[in-house]
Amino acid sequence: MDILIETENLGKSYGDVKAVDHLSIRVAQGEIYAFLGLNGAGKTTTIRMLLGMIKPTAGYARVFQTVVRIGSQEPWKSVGYMVEDPHAYPELTVYENLEVARRYHPGTPTKAVGQIIERLGLEAYANRRAGVLSHGNAQRLGLAKALIHDPKLLILDEPANGLDPAGIVEIRKMLLELTRQYGGTVFMASHILAEVSRLADRIGILHNGELLQELDASQLEKNRRRRLIVQVRDVDAAQQTLQAMDLAGEVNEDGMIILNHTPSLEQPEEINRRLVDAGIPPTQLWIDEEDLEHYFLRLVGKDGGMQNE
Amino acid sequence: MNNLSDMIWIEVRKAIRSRMPIWTSLGSLFMPLGIALILLIAKNPEISKKLGLISAKADLMAYTATDWSSYLVLYAEIIAVGGFFFFILAISWVFGREFVDGTLKDLLAVPVQRISIVLAKFIVVIVWCLAMAALILIFGLVVGSLIQLPGGSLSVILNGCFVAGATVCLVIAVVLPFAFFASVGRGYMLPIALSVLTVITANLMMALGWAEIFPWAVPMLHAQGASTMMPMSYWIVLFTSLAGMLVTYLWWKYADQNR
Numbered sequence: 001m002d003i004l005i006e007t008e009n010l011g012k013s014y015g016d017v018k019a020v021d022h023l024s025i026r027v028a029q030g031e032i033y034a035f036l037g038l039n040g041a042g043k044t045t046t047i048r049m050l051l052g053m054i055k056p057t058a059g060y061a062r063v064f065q066t067v068v069r070i071g072s073q074e075p076w077k078s079v080g081y082m083v084e085d086p087h088a089y090p091e092l093t094v095y096e097n098l099e100v101a102r103r104y105h106p107g108t109p110t111k112a113v114g115q116i117i118e119r120l121g122l123e124a125y126a127n128r129r130a131g132v133l134s135h136g137n138a139q140r141l142g143l144a145k146a147l148i149h150d151p152k153l154l155i156l157d158e159p160a161n162g163l164d165p166a167g168i169v170e171i172r173k174m175l176l177e178l179t180r181q182y183g184g185t186v187f188m189a190s191h192i193l194a195e196v197s198r199l200a201d202r203i204g205i206l207h208n209g210e211l212l213q214e215l216d217a218s219q220l221e222k223n224r225r226r227r228l229i230v231q232v233r234d235v236d237a238a239q240q241t242l243q244a245m246d247l248a249g250e251v252n253e254d255g256m257i258i259l260n261h262t263p264s265l266e267q268p269e270e271i272n273r274r275l276v277d278a279g280i281p282p283t284q285l286w287i288d289e290e291d292l293e294h295y296f297l298r299l300v301g302k303d304g305g306m307q308n309e
Numbered sequence: 310m311n312n313l314s315d316m317i318w319i320e321v322r323k324a325i326r327s328r329m330p331i332w333t334s335l336g337s338l339f340m341p342l343g344i345a346l347i348l349l350i351a352k353n354p355e356i357s358k359k360l361g362l363i364s365a366k367a368d369l370m371a372y373t374a375t376d377w378s379s380y381l382v383l384y385a386e387i388i389a390v391g392g393f394f395f396f397i398l399a400i401s402w403v404f405g406r407e408f409v410d411g412t413l414k415d416l417l418a419v420p421v422q423r424i425s426i427v428l429a430k431f432i433v434v435i436v437w438c439l440a441m442a443a444l445i446l447i448f449g450l451v452v453g454s455l456i457q458l459p460g461g462s463l464s465v466i467l468n469g470c471f472v473a474g475a476t477v478c479l480v481i482a483v484v485l486p487f488a489f490f491a492s493v494g495r496g497y498m499l500p501i502a503l504s505v506l507t508v509i510t511a512n513l514m515m516a517l518g519w520a521e522i523f524p525w526a527v528p529m530l531h532a533q534g535a536s537t538m539m540p541m542s543y544w545i546v547l548f549t550s551l552a553g554m555l556v557t558y559l560w561w562k563y564a565d566q567n568r
Contacts, residue, residue, distance in 0.1 A: 045567070051418040054565040071562035077420040087411035091326045100322065103315040104419040145415065 002029040004064060004153050004185045005050065011058030011209075012045050019045040020209045023059070027187050027202075029152075032179050034200035035189040038300065042209035043189035044084055047157050050187070051081055063153070077105070080151035082159065086142020090131025094122055094141055097130050098148055105149035112148050120144045121170070135162035143171065154178065156188040160195050172199055193292040207300040224290040225298070228259040228268050231284040232275065241278040247271070312421050316429035320403065329402050330437050337395040337441045338448060340387050345452040352456060376460035377453060381469025384449045385476040385532035388442060390508065392477065393528070396438045396484040397504040401497045403430050403437075404488045404557070408495035413566060423562045431488065431554060435481055442477040446470065472532065479528040482546050486553020492560050495568065524549040 005027035012020045020042040027033040037043045048054045050061050052068045061068045066075040088097045098113045117126050120140045125133060130141060139162045146154060154175070160168045176199065178184035190196050196203055197220055205213045215223065228249075232238040235255055242248045242257070249259040264271050268285060275282055290298070324330055350356050407413040416426055450470075453461070490500040511526040520526035521535075521542045528546075530538050 048567060053414060053417050054567050070565070071423050073420050073422050076418045079418060081418055083414050085411065087415070089323055089326075089410060089412060091328075092323065096322065096326065100319050101415070103312070103319055104416065104421055106312050106315065106420060 002065075003027065003062075004029050005033075005187055006062040007046075007050070007059065008061075009059035010046070010049060010056050010061055012042075012049060012054065013057045018209050020049070020056075021058075023206075023209075023211055025204055025211065025214065027185060029185050030179055030183050031202060032175060032186040032188070032200045034196040034203050035187070035206055036191065036193060036196050036203055036296065037189070037206035038191060041206045043191075043206055044157055045209075046206070047081075047083055047155055047187075047189055050155055051079075051083065053083070077107075077149075078152040079155065080146035080149065080153070081155040082142045082146045083155075083157045085161070086138050086145075088130035088133075088138065088141055088145070091129060093127050093129055094133070094144075095126045097141060098144055101145040101148050108149040112150070116144045116148045119147070119174075136164055136167055139163055140167070143174075152184055154184065154186045154188075156186065158190055158192075159188055160190070160192060168195065175199060193296050197292055205296070205299055212299055220292070220295075224292070224295045225260075226265050226287055226289050228264045228271065229284070229286055229288050230257040230259065230271065230275070230282050231255075232257070232280050232282050234280050237278065238275055238280045238282075241275060241280060242271070245271075245274060313425045313429060316421065316425045317432055320429045320433040323406075324403065324433055324437065327402075327406075329399070330440070333395050333398050333437075334441050334444055336398075337392065337445055340391040341384070341445050341448040341452060344383065344387065344449070345456075348452070348456050375458075377458050377462075377465050378460055378469060380453055380458055381449070381466070381473055382532065382534070384446065384469070385473040386529065388445060388473060389476050389480055389528040389532045392438075392442060392445065393480050393484065393508070393525075394504060395441055396434075396480060397487055397500060399437045399441070400434045400484055400487050401491045401500040403434050404491035405495070405497045405500065408492070408568070409497065417566055424558060427554075427558045427561050431485065431557075434485070434488070438481045438484070439477065442474075442480075446473055446477075472534070476528050476532045479531055479543075479546055482550035483525050483528065485550045486557070488557040489553055489560060492557055492564075 003026050005025070007023050007025050010020060010023040011018065023042075023046060025033070035043050035046065045054070049056050050063060050068060052070050052072055055070050063079065064075040068075075088094075089100065092100065095113060095117065098116060102108045102110070102113055117123055120143060122137070122140055122144060125137055125141075130138065133141060139159075143156075143159065146156065159171055159175070163171060172195075175186050175188075179186055188196075188200075197217060200217050202214065202216055203220060204211055205215075230238065230249070235251055235257065238257060239248055239251070242259070247259060247261050247264050249257045249261075249264075251257055259265070259271070265287060268287060272282055272285055407416065450466070487500040487504065490503050491497065494500065507525045511520065511523060511529065514520045514523040514526050515529075518537075520530055521537045521539055522545060524546045527538070527542045530542070
């Protein structure tokens with residue numbers, strides 16, 4: 001499978017500050033690769049380096065097997081992009097802004113403007129000045145500009161930003177359609193974990209400019225912490241019973257026993273049976289799965305993961 | 310240089326739809342309107358008596374523009390100074406707006422040579438400035454005819470227009486480097502502030518007797534037909550203009566665009 005984006009030890013420093021450091025990633029054709037990170041993690045700097053807007057201070061980036069060079073007109077023919085907030089010429093209408101975008105991509109047919117307006121649901125706003133559009137519609141216009149020349153690779157920075165739930169679903173469908181039906185490739189940066197987990201095939205987690213982890217979307221599920229929570233009337237007696245099984249847990253401030261051991265997670269019914277046999281039947285017993293936000297924060301060291309709340 | 314015509318189309322569209330050319334042209338007409346009013350006051354003693362200080366100024370200006378020849382020199386001088394500021398507005402807007410509106414990033418990763426994008430902007434600025442200058446000059450010719458200035462032979466008028474036209478070209482040439490300041494300053498403020506500083510410096514250079522080697526003073530010297538002018542002065546203007554366009558292009562091509 002062709003590698004459309006490749007970075008090798010890519011880095012960007014501003015004085016002593018390393019915005020991006022030793023970033024090596026590969027994005028294959030047909031993939032949706034999501035870059036996940038907090039604000040200031042280095043997502044936009046990476047995207048700007050991929051698009052030749054800023055020079056790396058270390059390493060290199062290749063897009064369509066072409067080394068990206070600042071100011072070059074290659075390899076942008078089949079690349080669509082949207083960096084940070086979408087901007088448009090405020091005095092031009094939606095139609096005119098798209099006509100401008102079309103002319104920046106020589107060879108794009110005139111009819112592409114009408115088609116992309118229809119595809120993005122912008123018909124009602126076609127003759128409206130871009131300066132008066134709502135944030136959501138401005139975002140649609142930004143996406144329309146990125147898609148007008150039917151690119152094979154889309155590089156998007158926070159594509160769902162400012163969209164209402166229906167808009168988010170629509171964009172998700174469109175990006176999935178682009179990759180699944182047309183073999184397109186998407187590289188997107190986002191800080192919205194739930195969105196990324198629904199859409200991406202692979203996820204790169206970026207923090208303080210470094211790639212902390214790269215994983216498949218399915219791995220994301222597996223890596224989330226799980227714990228068994230047991231609520232009983234006599235905590236001390238229950239702890240003694242569990243200790244006898246070598247499974248003593250922590251007790252949180254609400255008096256619930258938290259068990260992280262693999263046997264208790266794999267066979268919670270056995271815990272239940274032993275407690276019932278000991279005359280301490282649990283009033284509640286359930287497996288709690290770490291939510292995506294906690295998982296992410298734990299990974300970037302901003303949170304201890306699941307707290308015993 | 311590919312797609313230059315498309316890039317020019319884009320720049321023309323942006324300029325026209327913004328209405329900036331109309332507003333700057335209307336604004337620039339205040340200069341000849343002012344001259345027309347002053348000449349009218351000077352020619353009507355009845356109005357002149359009632360206006361006191363303005364009357365004294367009007368008399369002074371009327372004294373300097375007693376015939377077509379001196380009137381057109383006055384026009385060339387006005388273009389050299391007043392036109393300079395309006396041309397600065399045009400170039401600041403064309404280059405600075407991409408930064409102010411946040412649209413620059415949409416021009417950077419496209420399959421069009423950067424030189425086509427930058428050159429289209431320069432072409433639109435030049436045409437815009439020439440149109441403004443033509444409007445000012447045509448207005449001046451109409452006013453001159455209406456107030457029936459003496460000495461209006463065809464050769465005098467053509468010569469005056471030629472001097473004014475050459476002054477316009479020199480002003481446009483020295484305005485073009487301000488595209489660099491609009492780009493580096495990422496907006497309108499730096500070129501406008503520097504244009505004021507440039508005019509002050511040009512006056513200082515005139516006082517020191519070095520005006521002929523200071524490119525931004527050369528248009529005024531040319532308009533006045535100063536004897537200190539030398540061929541080198543025009544070469545300095547040309548070099549300044551080309552160097553300004555070159556550094557603007559290099560900046561657009563190679564500078565980090567992280568905003």
